[in-house]
Amino acid sequence: MEWLVFVPLAAMALVTAVLVIILRNPVYCALSLVGTFFALSGIYLLLQAQFVAVVQVIVYAGAIMVLFLFVVMLLDLGHELPAWLQRDRPRLLIGAGAVAILLLELVIPVGSWTARAPHGPQTSEVVGAAGNTQLVGRLLFTEFLVPFEITSIILLIAIIGAMVLARR
């Protein structure tokens, strides 16, 4: 049953992701990326992370990508040449090779790790009973309070920084 949801969403994520990097028009890229975000949001829902899923939409799709679009439109960028004609090959080859290794590294040992890794208390039953959002909120304001505050400071700095940079 989950596969029925997962496979289309995964496919959508991959396709839109690929589109992001091969489409020539930045606006389309951005829109494809929004598509990826939506697909990921769906997958988050599948993973019982409703809060994250919605925040994904609000923050990424609703705010970040709008900013992107904003800038793309404001600067009115031209189209570039097809991507694969632009780059020097060695770099691409190194990149591809490294990426392949990375994939292997990621996938191969992970199974053994997860088996050994300690499991936390928040099983799906617990989460279901308490509510995903409530749990996230509780953790955020207890155990992760300090990072949370730091993040808020980062955001404040970012606001000021962005204003300073973009002025004139």
Added chain:
Amino acid sequence: MPEGAFFVIMVAKIVVVFGLMLLSVSYLTWVERKVIGDIQVRLGPMRVGPHGLLQPIADGLKLLFKEDIIPQAADRTLYILAPAVALIPAFISFAVIPFGDQVRLFGQTIDLVITDVNIGLLYVFGVASLGVYGIVLGGWASNNKYALLGGLRSSAQMISYELSLGLSVIGVVMLSQSLSLVEIVGAQARTWFIILQPIGFLIFLICAVAETNRAPFDLPEAETELVAGFHVEYSSMKFAMYFMAEYANMITVAAMTTTLFLGGWRGPWLPPVVWFLVKLYLVIFLFIWLRGTLPRFRYDQLMRFGWKVLLPIALANIVVTAVFVALR
């Protein structure tokens, strides 16, 4: 509940709700014209049908059969896609808004809400935040400077006011201890949140008007300076879709106002659905009234108001509410 029945009921709810919504949208145009007409001491549409009741149908037919112009320099794909992008979020927000209590029908207990998501409020915001795409993309894809400016303005405006909008309802969330709209309505069994959250309500209302790009916040389509804003190039059915999106948004926002602050479907004597509709239309009337009464903001005033007035007040409201909740 058997799975089949669930499915049937679900489909039925969706069909009924969206059907009604489409109808409301089309007749909202008539309502608006009528109310504005009254405000301006004239009659409004009177020719098509009694009191112009068939006017929306006539308008729809006219728009349907008009020539669909796509400008030469436009980005065709996006140009076509944009109105749909605008319309869809406007409609799907409604999925989580409860418009009545449970009813028993055909032996089934049916919630009068399409789906009760435990993060319904966030869902609405998430979807609402997408509305901006339709406008921005439409404005950009038209490849027209007025359209682009309108689009950019609208995106800036919507992002700005979305902030205050979101912050204004935090008080409600704190009081109801839930993000589910059904539970928020449930929490208003004794007191409506408009009583407990008058400031939150006011901010929400103002931001809601801004979010829907309606007067006095209709800068994106300010005729006097931008001709018609982001949809200046649009015609025919695509134009109709933008139009519908605006009114659908209005309904959604009004429904949200009702749900969050006015006790939702709650009320004495009358059936819940009726109460819900009454409150909904009262809010919509308020919107139209505002449009008939207030002049348009200047753009800098608008931004300043959003960031320097509404945002701090909303934050203060949260602090006060938090103290209140903590002390309770």
Added chain:
Amino acid sequence: MTATVPLNAYLILSAALFVIGVAGVLIRRNVLVIFMAIELMLNAVNLTFVAFARFLHSMDGQIIVLFVMAVAAAEVAIGLAIIIALHRNKESMNVDEINLLKG
């Protein structure tokens, strides 16, 4: 085909997205698109976190994701501001022409 999707499926998806992001960074010239590709990579990582959170029965992963999002938002704000500033000064979005860091 089992009923539940295993962790590895998510990880592979995540890795694939990450790789696509990397590829984007490597092959594109437009700063904005490169930036988007980076966002893509961030999202890939987020997916891993959420997946682990689910399979290890711990909410920490989701919390981290929230932090990542917050930081990403900050990053985008600054990044875009920089891009605008760059554009003003250089009239170009081409990374090959932006090499002020060249030693």
Added chain:
Amino acid sequence: MIWLIPIIPLAGSLIVGLIGRRMPRTLATVIACGTPSLSLLLSVMAFVRLLQMPAEGRLLRSSIGSWIASGDFSVSFGFLFDPLSAIMALVVCGVGLLIHIYSIGYMAEDRDYHRFFALLNLFLAEMLVLVLADNYLLLFVGWEGVGLCSYLLIGFWFERPAAASAGTKAFLVNRIGDGAMVVGLIWMILLFGSVDFQTVLTDAPTVLVYGSVTASLLTLLLFIGATGKSAQLPLYVWLPDAMEGPTPVSALIHAATMVTAGIYLVARSAPLFQLAPVSLEIVAWVGGLTALYAASIALVQTDIKRIIAYSTISQLGYMFLGLGVGAYAAGIFHLMTHAFFKALLFLSAGSVIHALAGEQDIRKMGGLRQFLRVTAGSFLVGALANAGIAPFAGFWSKDEILAAVYASGHGPLWVIGALTAAGTGLYMFRLYFLAFEGKSRLDAHMLSHLHEAPWSMRLPLVLLALGSATVGFVGVPPGSGLLQRFLGPVFPASAHEATAEPTSEVVLAVAVLAMAVGGIVMAYRYYLLDPQRSEALAARYPALYRTFFHKYWVDELYETAVVRPTVTSARTLSELFDARIVDGSVNGIAALAARAGSLLRRLQTGQVPTYILSILVGAVVLLGYLAFSG
């Protein structure tokens, strides 16, 4: 009570030095001269008490408290008053007081009157610390303290470049000796665990083996210190230059007191030296050679003060000669008499200089006796005493030393001493005749200004002249006079000078006296009767004359052999080694880093994709390590 003796002048120094300018000059003068008087009074009282004690136990001690205590080593501010210290203290206070009084007149015109008296008082305090200390370290405090005062007083007229460099030279040369002395002291600590006279001198025979290398080296280190302070070969060079200081200073510090500190040190350490025959031999030879050497230079100098300065060196040589042959009491005796007559000579010279408004060249004087009667008279007494003419003080003490030298079997040294005696007679009377007798070579302007000194200067002259004439009688009869009996218990039993039989002593004394008189006669013939003959003499032995006149070129030798190489090597170190090599390597490393950086800089293409690629590769490696290392 003993500790008050040095403290009083110290207080006087502080008062006069710090607030003297704000008080009436008379008051300052009274304080400045009052403190030595008080010290003298106290010394005399202590001396009287000492005399009342049994001969073998004459010792007064007093201690203020602990000074340095570190680990197993400790030393105190302790003072001791035994016959040796008593003699020294009396001489220092007595002569010091007279010179203070003299200075009232001599320095009356100087604008730094207060500074002068403050320093003089300070010197007195330090000198008294030196002679009264009951341990070597406190002695060293006084030792360096008098050095400092000497430095500041030589450079009193510091605006004269010559005075400034003379002061520096004096301090530095002394410092060389002091360095050796410090090494001696720390060695003493290692050997004895203490620097107390009591401990060291009592334990010496048990700790040190007679004639051992350790004993020799230790005593020699102390002796090097003494040569610095007492201006012996090879560290005498500062003393002639020190004459740039005001004349009372020369009289007090560079004749009567400070320069005798070395004598005092060796005499005080007699039990140590007694264990080191080699050292004693060296002391004797250095003393003897210095005596002759300085006398030879004095023969041809023309500066009135320098001649007296070389004479001082020469007389100090006599004293060391005496000490070196074990005649400690004789050395101290000569120290005492010398203090009187040399102070007298200097003060008389000062009176002359005062009268001549600063002129010091004897070739421009002559016939002064008729103008400066008191001065000439007292100078004559001093010269006779210095030349060792009976019955003046110098005769008795010098005679005793030479007798002891002869008796100890040092024939060559006796000959040197006798020759020096002749030289002494010659140069003293050359000075006297050229300055006071004969025709006046002064210009008219000078003559009109010529005047005898004020009473405050004349009084000390007269008193000192009396002393120079009579003080020798405390040592009569030789070997068993009052002084010798008083000092006897201080020195080790074996050190009682081997007295020759009286007859031979008389013969020797007459011989030496004859040589001295011969010197005087020669001076009379060459310088008074027929000055041309002296020039002819110089022309006949030009090499000898030039050697004497240029002081054996020792200053030049030191300049080329020590000073210049040091400065040159220092400059090389500073400019080449330090700047180029040490600092250069530091900067070189920095430059290397910069070079490496500029090479590595090429890696920084400025292309963001390149950077990201490197990040990626790094991530792959890191992740690979984590994933596959377990």
Added chain:
Amino acid sequence: MSPTGGPILSMLIIIPLCGALVLVCIDGAREALIKRLALAISSLVFLLSLIVYAQFDPATAGMQFVERAPWIDSIGSSYLLGVDGISLPLLLLTTFLTPIAILASFSGITSRVKAYMICMLLLQAGMIGVFVALDLILFYLFWEGMLIPMYFLIGVWGGRRRVYATLKFVLFTMAGSVLMLLAMIAVAFLHQGSTGRSTFDLLELIGGSIPYGTQLWLFAAFALAFAIKVPMFPFHTWLPDAHVEAPTAGSVLLAGVLLKMGTYGFLRFALPLFPEAAAAFTPLISVLAVIGILYGALVAMVQDDLKRLVAYSSVSHLGFVMLGIFAMNVQAVEGSILQMVNHGLSTGALFLLVGMIYERRHTRMIEEFGGLSRVLPRFALCFLVVTMSSIGLPGLNGFVGEFLILAGTFRAHKGFAILAAIGIILAAVYMLWMWQRVMWGQSRRAENLTLNDIGRREMAMLMPIILLILWIGLNPNPLLRRMDASVAQLVEQVAGSPKADLPLLLRGFALQGLQPEFAHAIFTPNSQPRNPCESWN
């Protein structure tokens, strides 16, 4: 806990920090207020430190006024403060010199007064921290932290080549300290390896059994850091540059206190932690110390800049201190500690005096002066006392220290003591030669004749120092008595180890250098296998 019951050492650190914070809040234009406040704060710290002095128990060898609080538990580092007879004199020196340095800046510093005073107070806190910290990491924190205000003091308020000087100073020092940090960590790991407890507590680490070969390496790392700070020949070249460019107060504190940190580091850390290695290094370091004594003196002799001269004289003086430390007996070590204080006083005062004439003439070139004694009699008197203290005139403080060092060194190695005695002679040479050219003779410039003699404020700076110079010279026992027990304990800890000579040292490096357990400690931070997922719970 201290006898007073209060955390007095922490107060000593915190008060200047708070003072700096208060200054931050004051309007920078109110310079007079800022100056007075800074002076008051640092004086308050001095008064507090006098309480420490008064309540210090001379009979106790161990640490007193100990304060301990958990700090970084995960690595076993704690907030651990304390003083003993070794650090007490230096602590007092620091608190004593800082107000004087601040007072000295009243006229010399005209720009950015507020920032300057803040730097001074931070510097004071850092310096005090260095002398009272007993935890390696805490010590390192203060050690490096104190560089920052000093960096600014030289870099902002310095002379013409200030940037070069300050960079050189900081980089030089850093280069050494980084190695020291590594060695500190290694010490802690080795300790953990043998006892299973991770700690940076110095008192606990002392007496640990580190193998000889490893000790050599660790000692070398510590020694390098400290030797640079001292500075020992041949690591001294930052010193003249830093001194010449630093403002007066900077020079005073640099010479007066900062240099002592190196020598103090040897005494507090390098020797007790690695006694056998210290013994092995003794010949090498003693030789370098002697070279430093003679070299510094010779080079000082030919300098034409007064500050450079004094800077090189510091190299020479600190050579004495190093020589004494490595003689490793009670007299020598006590002499060294005393000499650190003496050098702080006399050189500090020399820099003050040089600063005073610099303020009047705006030059420090010796050839520009001459005959100043006539124009500036009060100045001359102070200068004389300080000069004499510097060349070790008996009766003043310098002599006591030098003499004890020489006496102790002679016990350990006669040759070194004799060579060092030559240094005493040379000290007189360069100081007196300078004196002769600056203070005596005829003035070589007309401007010199119209200078004002030092005033009340300047006397207020100099008088305390001069009184201390006299007091220590005549009565060093109060200080020496407080050192006795601690120094005896230190000597006992260190001197028990076998002595080695230079060839053996080199062989030790070559053969026993990187022993397996050392390598293990360095390269595998944690003995358990690591699992990246561990922390994800």
